[in-house]
Amino acid sequence: MQRKIYVIVLLCACLGIKAQVDRSIRPVSKKMPAIKIPKTQNFSLKNGLKIIVLEDHKLPKISMGLILDNPIGLEKKTGTMEILSEVLGNETKSMKKEILQENIDFMGSSLNFSSGGFDASFLSRYLPEMMDIISDIMFKSVFSKEELEKEKSKTIEYLKAYPKDIDAIGSRLKNVLLYGKNHPYGVFITKKSIKSIQLKDLKKAFAERYNPKNAYLWVKGDVNFKEMKTLLKKHFGKWQAKPIKKVKYPKVPKITKTSIAFVDMPEAVQSSIAAIRTVHLKRKSPDYFAVILANYILGGGGNSRLFLNLREDKGYTYGSYSNVSPDFQNLGSFSAFAKVRNAVTDSATVELIKEIHLISQKPVSEEELDIAKSKYIGNFIMGAKKKTIDFILNTDRFDLPKNYYKNFIKNFQSVTVKDVQRAAQKYFQPNHLKILILGKASEVLKGLEKLPYPMLYYDKQGNPTSKSKISKM
Amino acid sequence: MKNLILRGLFLLFLTTISAQKVVFEEYDLKNGMHVILHQNHEAPFVITSVMYHVGSKNENPNRTGFAHFFEHLLFEGTKNIKRKEWFKIVSSNGGKNNAYTTQDYTYYYEVFPANNLKLGLWMESERLLHPIITQEGVDTQNEVVKEEKRMRFDNQPYGKIFESLAKNIFKKHPYRWVPIGKMAHLDAATLKEFKDFNKKFYVPNNAVLVVAGDFKKQDAKKWIKEYFETIPKGKKIIRKKYKESPITKAIKSVVYDEKIQIPALLKAYRIPAFTERDNAVLFMIGSYLSDGKSSVLYKKIVDEKQMALQVQTIPIQNEEYGMYVILAIASLDKKLKNIDNVINQEIKKLQTDLISERVFEKLQNTFEKKFIDTNESLEGIATTLALCFTYFKNTEQINKTLKIYRSITREEIRAVAKKYLNPNQSLYLEYLPKKKKLNPKKEK
Numbered sequence: 001m002q003r004k005i006y007v008i009v010l011l012c013a014c015l016g017i018k019a020q021v022d023r024s025i026r027p028v029s030k031k032m033p034a035i036k037i038p039k040t041q042n043f044s045l046k047n048g049l050k051i052i053v054l055e056d057h058k059l060p061k062i063s064m065g066l067i068l069d070n071p072i073g074l075e076k077k078t079g080t081m082e083i084l085s086e087v088l089g090n091e092t093k094s095m096k097k098e099i100l101q102e103n104i105d106f107m108g109s110s111l112n113f114s115s116g117g118f119d120a121s122f123l124s125r126y127l128p129e130m131m132d133i134i135s136d137i138m139f140k141s142v143f144s145k146e147e148l149e150k151e152k153s154k155t156i157e158y159l160k161a162y163p164k165d166i167d168a169i170g171s172r173l174k175n176v177l178l179y180g181k182n183h184p185y186g187v188f189i190t191k192k193s194i195k196s197i198q199l200k201d202l203k204k205a206f207a208e209r210y211n212p213k214n215a216y217l218w219v220k221g222d223v224n225f226k227e228m229k230t231l232l233k234k235h236f237g238k239w240q241a242k243p244i245k246k247v248k249y250p251k252v253p254k255i256t257k258t259s260i261a262f263v264d265m266p267e268a269v270q271s272s273i274a275a276i277r278t279v280h281l282k283r284k285s286p287d288y289f290a291v292i293l294a295n296y297i298l299g300g301g302g303n304s305r306l307f308l309n310l311r312e313d314k315g316y317t318y319g320s321y322s323n324v325s326p327d328f329q330n331l332g333s334f335s336a337f338a339k340v341r342n343a344v345t346d347s348a349t350v351e352l353i354k355e356i357h358l359i360s361q362k363p364v365s366e367e368e369l370d371i372a373k374s375k376y377i378g379n380f381i382m383g384a385k386k387k388t389i390d391f392i393l394n395t396d397r398f399d400l401p402k403n404y405y406k407n408f409i410k411n412f413q414s415v416t417v418k419d420v421q422r423a424a425q426k427y428f429q430p431n432h433l434k435i436l437i438l439g440k441a442s443e444v445l446k447g448l449e450k451l452p453y454p455m456l457y458y459d460k461q462g463n464p465t466s467k468s469k470i471s472k473m
Numbered sequence: 474m475k476n477l478i479l480r481g482l483f484l485l486f487l488t489t490i491s492a493q494k495v496v497f498e499e500y501d502l503k504n505g506m507h508v509i510l511h512q513n514h515e516a517p518f519v520i521t522s523v524m525y526h527v528g529s530k531n532e533n534p535n536r537t538g539f540a541h542f543f544e545h546l547l548f549e550g551t552k553n554i555k556r557k558e559w560f561k562i563v564s565s566n567g568g569k570n571n572a573y574t575t576q577d578y579t580y581y582y583e584v585f586p587a588n589n590l591k592l593g594l595w596m597e598s599e600r601l602l603h604p605i606i607t608q609e610g611v612d613t614q615n616e617v618v619k620e621e622k623r624m625r626f627d628n629q630p631y632g633k634i635f636e637s638l639a640k641n642i643f644k645k646h647p648y649r650w651v652p653i654g655k656m657a658h659l660d661a662a663t664l665k666e667f668k669d670f671n672k673k674f675y676v677p678n679n680a681v682l683v684v685a686g687d688f689k690k691q692d693a694k695k696w697i698k699e700y701f702e703t704i705p706k707g708k709k710i711i712r713k714k715y716k717e718s719p720i721t722k723a724i725k726s727v728v729y730d731e732k733i734q735i736p737a738l739l740k741a742y743r744i745p746a747f748t749e750r751d752n753a754v755l756f757m758i759g760s761y762l763s764d765g766k767s768s769v770l771y772k773k774i775v776d777e778k779q780m781a782l783q784v785q786t787i788p789i790q791n792e793e794y795g796m797y798v799i800l801a802i803a804s805l806d807k808k809l810k811n812i813d814n815v816i817n818q819e820i821k822k823l824q825t826d827l828i829s830e831r832v833f834e835k836l837q838n839t840f841e842k843k844f845i846d847t848n849e850s851l852e853g854i855a856t857t858l859a860l861c862f863t864y865f866k867n868t869e870q871i872n873k874t875l876k877i878y879r880s881i882t883r884e885e886i887r888a889v890a891k892k893y894l895n896p897n898q899s900l901y902l903e904y905l906p907k908k909k910k911l912n913p914k915k916e917k
Binding site for chain 1: 493515516517518552553557559560561562563564565566567568569584585586587588589591592595598599602612613614615616617618619620621623624625627628630687696699700703731732733734735764765766767768772776779782804805831834835838839840841842843845846848849
């Protein structure tokens with residue numbers, strides 16, 4: 001008897017030791033969960049409007065959106081679309097401004113119309129009322145001179161804030177340098193262009209943008225599909241399709257040689273550096289997955305090369321990243337960027353460009369590629385449910401193969417180290433970049449001039465200027 | 474419209490009972506660490522988060538920025554996680570992570586595919602048990618934090634707003650400084666000071682662990698026990714109480730910012746702790762003032778009189794006090810004083826008359842919608858659970874929020890406006906572009 005007890009005690013002691021977890025072992029599981037994508041219900045109206053409905057009854061709310069994929073750049077006066085976005089939804093034939101807005105707010109709803117469609121979010125018990133309001137705005141909108149003038153003067157006021165805002169000027173210059181001032185991606189609003197906008201421009205823009213051809217309406221949330229279908233048919237069935245105008249876009253400037261494009265920001269305590277170029281990358285291109293992974297390894301996150309070098313190693317910046325946007329109606333772009341203190345502007349530029357060279361010249365490590373793949377696959381699995389509607393939209397909008405998302409993980413997995421290098425060479429092209437730098441000339445120019453790149457100077461409107469003019473400013 | 478209201482009220486009643494209850498389980502570990510588990514199997518991922526009850530208000534006035542600095546330092550590695558490896562481990566296992574710091578708490582989290590709950594728990598327990606704090610890490614992160622400050626504040630139009638408000642509204646309370654802190658303080662800090670701060674505040678009895686998402690409870694409990702319960706308890710934290718004397722005379726202040734062109738008006742009041750019922754009422758008043766195009770301030774100031782380009786009410790709600798901020802970005806040539814007059818008039822009305830039944834119902838609907846939106850994402854629920862425990866010492870508070878808003882009456886709205894929003898309790902701050910020395914007309 002005694003003996004037996006002894007044995008049991010000993011056993012317990014053993015278990016006790018076993019229960020002490022070994023912290024030096026990283027408890028990693030490589031078996032990712034299966035992906036869950038709910039089923040949507042899709043149909044089209046005779047006028048061409050494509051509809052996607054996803055029932056989800058977890059919360060008593062509904063989200064809804066309209067996406068108008070009609071060509072951009074139809075308007076002659078820059079700013080027309082921005083003004084349209086502000087005034088659209090203010091007033092209709094049946095509801096004066098005050099009443100319309102009060103009705104929306106009363107329900108606790110949000111409803112934002114713009115030149116590209118609308119977004120709505122509301123409590124599900126208000127579905128019929130919201131549908132009435134939405135269809136009122138779409139088919140009975142009233143544009144008044146008074147509202148137009150109000151928005152014009154507001155926009156002109158906002159423009160005044162521009163010259164000192166490094167991010168606003170940065171994005172304006174990026175677009176001008178990459179696409180040119182005549183391209184719809186490169187034009188920007190000026191006081192003059194806003195002043196020239198008339199009521200008839202607004203009406204014309206609205207009529208041209210709001211066309212059920214190439215349009216998508218999605219609904220998600222606490223709805224019953226059958227009911228929803230009836231409602232949508234009732235409200236959108238009468239929407240008349242019009243032929244779509246073709247737009248010819250100007251050619252984008254070619255970058256023959258890497259150079260620095262400098263803009264003086266006399267008040268800046270930090271320089272904004274961005275190496276940019278246009279890229280021709282369609283989502284359905286066989287290169288797509290390799291480019292995305294190459295970009296991740298270069299600058300996609302906290303364990304990417306730019307971040308590890310410029311932040312974690314050198315302490316130059318709060319963050320340095322890169323991104324690639326594929327083309328849609330026009331060319332996409334690539335950008336690798338950082339904001340750094342004035343004193344290290346030149347050194348940071350050197351490191352940033354060095355990393356772009358490096359990823360194009362030398363194969364990445366298997367480990368880096370594995371990390372990048374896991375990151376994308378993991379995020380895909382985790383986010384798939386939330387992105388269900390996006391997947392359907394993307395497949396149609398970007399003309400992707402039907403099984404694109406089914407093969408998504410497989411396509412990421414099949415990318416090789418060689419593919420990544422080829423993609424980096426083809427799309428990042430370190431010898432064909434614009435290095436856009438906005439900073440305080442008196443403190444950063446000296447260092448930049450020593451770098452082996454031609455220096456070009458621009459004003460805040462994107463016009464070429466000279467160094468002597470900058471130093472006088 | 475009447476029908477709509479009746480139907481609305483009826484359904485309102487129905488939805489309260491169903492749908493929105495957040496179910497969770499909670500318990501304490503032997504070392505005092507609080508654990509909250511919330512399951513949701515809709516998508517295959519799991520959140521592991523730890524909220525430490527330490528923020529900038531716990532800092533020594535000569536060492537501001539410490540709490541936020543730790544948010545950087547605690548990614549530098551642990552005994553079993555090498556320097557620069559943190560992000561790599563997260564990404565290579567398909568996850569994502571982040572952290573942020575407020576005046577009251579610091580929040581760290583990972584989101585992993587459901588298979589890596591154990592990994593998330595291990596990482597957070599490593600961070601709590603034995604982070605490696607070295608001079609090298611301190612030096613690098615010191616530079617990084619300075620860049621963060623430049624990017625977010627010094628180089629940012631209107632970047633000084635928060636700082637200017639805080640030091641005017643608070644005189645004694647540590648809320649008078651901002652989480653990013655003073656760089657000179659960080660420069661002067663020794664390695665030992667950082668280690669001491671860590672030892673004092675980063676202890677299990679000052680933290681709450683939340684696991685939310687797609688996981689099995691038995692697994693979670695087992696691994697939490699293995700990784701966290703063995704971590705030694707820290708000393709009891711003694712929290713100083715700071716009492717501000719009431720503001721009885723209007724404060725006026727002017728701040729210049731060379732990064733802006735358009736002046737702004739900031740009107741601010743000191744408000745009570747986040748946990749106080751009055752705070753919920755003030756939140757509702759903020760919505761009345763400036764939520765949506767039908768709100769009184771938007772209608773008057775932006776639309777009718779075109780005195781401002783935008784107007785917003787921002788309640789900054791904290792554990793011990795808060796700031797109630799009305800911000801208007803002026804239209805050119807419109808005097809800030811005139812905007813202030815309209816704000817005062819509208820608040821006066823609110824203090825004198827009851828708001829209409831219709832407006833009251835609008836607020837009820839707005840807050841129901843807001844509540845549903847916050848609980849829509851799992852990340853949102855995880856944060857709210859941790860916050861309810863940290864602020865209220867009562868996690869169940871998450872399910873009471875909507876009830877509180879529903880119980881607010883029109884009379885109460887009037888009374889609370891009277892109590893806190895009087896001109897003599899306010900800060901009037903003009904936020905102006907830097908005065909031009911020469912040739913002020915020359916505009917580019």
